[in-house]
Amino acid sequence: MKLHGIYPPITTPFDHNGDIYKSKLRHNVEKWNRVGLSGYVVCGSTGESVFLTTEEKIALWGMVAECASDDKLLMAGTGVESVRETVALTNAAAGLGYKAAMVRTPHYYKNLVNNIDAQHLYFSSVADQARMPLMIYNWPQATGVDIHPEAVARLSEHPNIIAIKESSGNLEKVMQMIREVKAGFQVLVGSAPTLWPSLQIGAVGAVLAFANAAPYATITIWEAHRTREAEAGLDWQNRIGGPAVLVTTKYGIPGLKYAMDLNGYYGGPCRLPLRPLSPEAKREIEDAFQDLKG
Amino acid sequence: MKLHGIYPPITTPFDHNGDIYKSKLRHNVEKWNRVGLSGYVVCGSTGESVFLTTEEKIALWGMVAECASDDKLLMAGTGVESVRETVALTNAAAGLGYKAAMVRTPHYYKNLVNNIDAQHLYFSSVADQARMPLMIYNWPQATGVDIHPEAVARLSEHPNIIAIKESSGNLEKVMQMIREVKAGFQVLVGSAPTLWPSLQIGAVGAVLAFANAAPYATITIWEAHRTREAEAGLDWQNRIGGPAVLVTTKYGIPGLKYAMDLNGYYGGPCRLPLRPLSPEAKREIEDAFQDLKG
Amino acid sequence: MKLHGIYPPITTPFDHNGDIYKSKLRHNVEKWNRVGLSGYVVCGSTGESVFLTTEEKIALWGMVAECASDDKLLMAGTGVESVRETVALTNAAAGLGYKAAMVRTPHYYKNLVNNIDAQHLYFSSVADQARMPLMIYNWPQATGVDIHPEAVARLSEHPNIIAIKESSGNLEKVMQMIREVKAGFQVLVGSAPTLWPSLQIGAVGAVLAFANAAPYATITIWEAHRTREAEAGLDWQNRIGGPAVLVTTKYGIPGLKYAMDLNGYYGGPCRLPLRPLSPEAKREIEDAFQDLKG
């Protein structure tokens, strides 16, 4: 299974009571269906998965499966701290038509799980019992755990672990992984501000929060990479760098949802404790996105 | 409500299928009932709460409520990332007879929630809607977030926030909090290796993983503090220091459960990815606990 | 050699050209001579040693040796990154009448020196060649390196390493060290906000920046410890906690020097890039020190 191209980890639309807003989800997916995205990741970090109950996750997977066009590959964010619950979630998503699971590094008991052996145990135990292939998900800025390239190299030997989404933004690490993993294991990145150089050094695709709001720009960079147009690629990269930092590092999901609202998608509110943007933050995002269409 | 004295954040017993082992839970609680503990915290970090489903948490709260003796104050670990779900869990526990909720700092979206305003919003929003009082829970070693004393001082003004369990082990911070919070706000600590000096500088109690396996020793320190027997207190502190580090920082919950097994409680296995102890680790714990009775 | 009691790591007075201000140094030392301090540490972190040339360090050691009263034990801060230069500085200070050297953990090449073997090599190599005994100096807040208690336990076996100044403020670590070092090895602390509990758990003394400006208060706590007056000790601790945080963590040496100016010592300016205090910071320090006499 090839995971090439650009995937948005889709945001979860909430209404003003904080409930999932099904019609707006359909609106977003139908609009994304018309862009050259390779698929969707449902219930990733950008989807506020840590704020969702199990029932809500399963409902979301079902809703997206209903309205995604057939050419989109569906991935489910299923990683929680325990092997047992991660397997259950993964197999629930597989039953709903998902093709791969994105599984985050466990991180709560840092003194026990932040080492190569524990990471190997976790991912291989999940993979052994999962009814679809896994993509490892590394995002140290949230988890406080940064998976070691050696752990990834070992895990790449497992037949049911096919990829990693590396969101640290650390290109040295991405390059080391690409050199050391088993042939065919796919390295995707999760950082829009370094998309262009990541593709240049061998990443096969990307899962980008930013692509929720401005998918065309990310696909343009992907196409520039495929057609070897270095100037265009770097130029577009420089156009998205600032805006991408705004809606990830600086203002996070509330910022991203506001950019979606600006670009014809439904962003809407986040669940607490994520807070609404200040008027100044909104204006900063408006300025940054005025030339980036959805 | 006074939260003085020693509380174990009780471990969750699992059978060898990984399911909750109800009869062993009853065994443990009945054994603890006979010791001078002030109460129990159910579904804390030591209870592997991040590995439990919502249904399992509710079941555990019910089981413990059934078999705890009347003199024990019951607290429920209810903090998850969202305000909404934390409120729901808190009110479910209140309905089962719990008297206070222990609520962990949110930490996943670190760039957005690791600041005083967001922490104030989170805890005051939960407290506004909770049907029982809250104890803030700070454990930076797991969460990567260390609540600022100023946030605690502000939150101590909220009528429904009555205490903090400060598990960082940082006594400077504990002392600063004690000086700055509203009169009556209670500071408990969560680190057995610094129990004695923490009581000396004004902590009113402690929630101690170590007390699962060796409650008498911790109560002895508490009593030495109440009766101002400084030599006995420091002597006992030095006796538990090494063993307490073993079953927390070094070997974590698997180590603690093994020490429980040694002392007549049921420890049993943890859920994956927490791993069984090596024979060397077991021997180290056996040596350390040979003079510490349960 | 006993290192009991309170030692200020003395500030280095500069005139408004940034040169060492010898007459003010003499003024300060003569004023401190009249207080019950156990001795002086010259060229520690608080002495802006990282801003001093080798010639200036040697000059300072000489000047203080001239005006310190005979009952004060003199220690020299001599630790720099290389073994070779640390030995040279240590032996220069010994030649000027100093009795012990305070030697900081090396820290620049963190990937190479931040491990137990390298720390053992560094300190034992220095100790082998030093003509006076060493006190290890650990201050992770500046160096980014936190010496492991196991390294300290191993180094405590060296006949020429007699003490540690542990400035992390981490009491769990201090207690572990006290349990694990060779009998007779002395543990001093370097954090005024935790002085009282540190003495309670077995620290024999303290090297306190705060004692530059308010030596009486720290000596009062020391005396309360010796005479077992727990209430007085804790009361004084709580009186110095806030002011001590101001002139260390919050405003650093510029704050401390300003508090010295308030209390009849010469503080004066720091070398750049340390900046003068704002008027607000000055007012905050004035308020905090109004009941703390020099």
Place this chain on the structure above:
Amino acid sequence: MKLHGIYPPITTPFDHNGDIYKSKLRHNVEKWNRVGLSGYVVCGSTGESVFLTTEEKIALWGMVAECASDDKLLMAGTGVESVRETVALTNAAAGLGYKAAMVRTPHYYKNLVNNIDAQHLYFSSVADQARMPLMIYNWPQATGVDIHPEAVARLSEHPNIIAIKESSGNLEKVMQMIREVKAGFQVLVGSAPTLWPSLQIGAVGAVLAFANAAPYATITIWEAHRTREAEAGLDWQNRIGGPAVLVTTKYGIPGLKYAMDLNGYYGGPCRLPLRPLSPEAKREIEDAFQDLKG
């Protein structure tokens, strides 16, 4: 002044007494003179500058100035913690014919100097008094301080600050800087494992420890960038990635010096506490460098 191309921060050769080995320094420089390097950085981190006395630094600058060929641009590593001493060192190097100073971020008093205002004050104060232009030097892995892109953007306005050597390896940050600094300000990188993608996104040159031992490989990458040969560039990058990690992150300067010994340069011993390599480490480096000529 253009700082394009590849610069080795040259190692400092010591004899077996630990003294500077002048004839070996001459040997190395004469051998490097014959390669297409753009110049030399003398007394950088790789030159063990934190182990050198002021007299040794000045002697080294003089020795290299004597034997460097005329086409090599000479830069001096002059940054120490104080403005005053950094200015003195910078002007001493300028007097010896150096063309630019590489000045490291101050970092010891982290709570006071790790902020944009203090960094601005430090670098602009040095630049105001320096008789040659400055290149900011950021290496958070050693200093524990990571200069903020906004500080760099502000400093790029100063007429005497012309460049930054950014060694964090963080390409997102490099890209942000390139977008935000004043036109003409030059961004160099200091990480061989990410050389190729750094050049792709706009870095104009690099200061690379690895270039001490294998300058040809780094120049080949530089040339591939100039001639837009993407495949060759990436291929060479992948060839140096592993070896470069070995002689920087993993084994540091002792590893690099050993690789120099293998390639016809004089590496020799480091000063303590840097330790000699184990036989296993030597073998690993031999294997990694067998196809990389000096």
